[in-house]
Amino acid sequence: MASVKPKKHLGQHFLKDENIALKIVDALKNEDNLPVLEIGPGTGVLTKYLIKQEDTQFYALDIDTESIAYLKETYSDNQEQFLFKDYLKYDVPFDRFNVIGNFPYNISSQLFFKIWEDREKVDEVVCMIQKEVADRICASHGNKTYGILSVLLQAFFEINYLFKVPPGVFNPPPKVQSAVIRLKRNNIKQLPCDEKFFKRVVKAGFGKRRKTLRNALKDLNLSDSVAALPEMDKRAEQLSVQEFISLTEKIA
Template sequence: MTGPDLPSLRETVARHGLDARKSLGQHFLLDPAVCARIAALAGALDGRHVIEVGPGPGGLTRALLASAAAEVVAVELDRRAVAALAELAAAHPGRLRVVEGDALKVDPGALVPAPRKIVANLPYNVATPLLVGWLRGAAALEGMTLMFQQEVAERICAAPGAEAYGRLSVLAQWRCRCDMLLRLPPGAFSPPPKVWSAVVGLTPHAEDPGSVLFAAMERTTAAAFGQRRKMLRGALKSLGDAEGLLAAAGIDGTRRAETLTVAEFDTLARVVMKVGGR
């Protein structure tokens, strides 16, 4: 069965009983034009090994296979979707590999060789933990093009002082250049979610902070934004000598977390790492 002989996405959904499940955070993209647009937003895929998470019936997968990607590896937890994707793999021998499993437990670096990109319409219920995990290992990735709920996308891209600016903003922008690429209304999905969605492009920065500093940044941002209304000298007490940490970083303890730039958080996290603050 070759590309033109494949059933339509809606036929695939019907044949495999692929009703979207809320428990899996599923909202399928069935419009080939929208899928093609998202694949194009991922940039050059020539020779790249592309990881897709939560492909569902394979709408975006088909668009990725239409590119010049060396291979597409689809990680899917839903067995019904795995069966549907098997048909697609048969139509593209050697270019699509389907991995049944939980993406939260999959290491992209071990899954495919470099150069690697992740392109996915992420399941809503695990999108944030997936992103944080990939940020930890961002040095192994060339880039990510990811669909989130618009609210989450805005948090990722928010600037200091903005209402949406928070821990996820700092972690994402510290490790990557973050660009809002596309917004999609509920009607673009089946079934339509209650909110708009958005695609974010994340390009890892050249400098890799390493696992120890990343862990320090996670602790620092968790403490700082865990009690947003508190001044930093109060919010950071769980890390140890808050006043001493802030003084060493050259940051006024009366400021609040949302006023700090990503660069200031970097300075603070390096101090936390150095003194072993917890």
């Protein structure tokens, strides 16, 4: 039988603790029984539990040909469920779906930006990522770890920090701590502002996070009345998600 070797250039650290794998799978509630996409299945430590959920449409996506070949051989009756695809470039053919996975560490932030782009389709996400990224996504305003992903994701998802995972349960052990978080789509269908412009405002604000918003947002051609707003004396990390939404409305 084929095997899968972790590849540094793909940011792979394969989980080998079955108890943690079960906790991650159990954390995905999938109350509406939506299709589930596993990103980066690797050696299939989560896959073995997900594929047993017979009433659920399940697909695993990976750009590691070795991983896909191994999983197709291991689960020969389910070969069509293992896709050689890059989620970052994948137009998912479902109206709504859930995401699960031990995200490759070198692209975890990119994956969350794609999840944000897919926000109308993504109902729930359970994933293991670097603790640093988990802290950032879950952070509240006023915290130095609060950033672009914090604001963008919290605008559309309820986010829960589930548990930390030590390096020793991986092959190879990463040089960082890991954590599992859960995102659940909230009831906000649409923001009261242009959502693409909202993203632009947030990215611009944190792009120069040490400056006041008046200076950080200069390239957005602010009117004199907007530039004079009291919130423009603050830095990006001081604004709540709702305040960023309100500010975007005022700038537009």
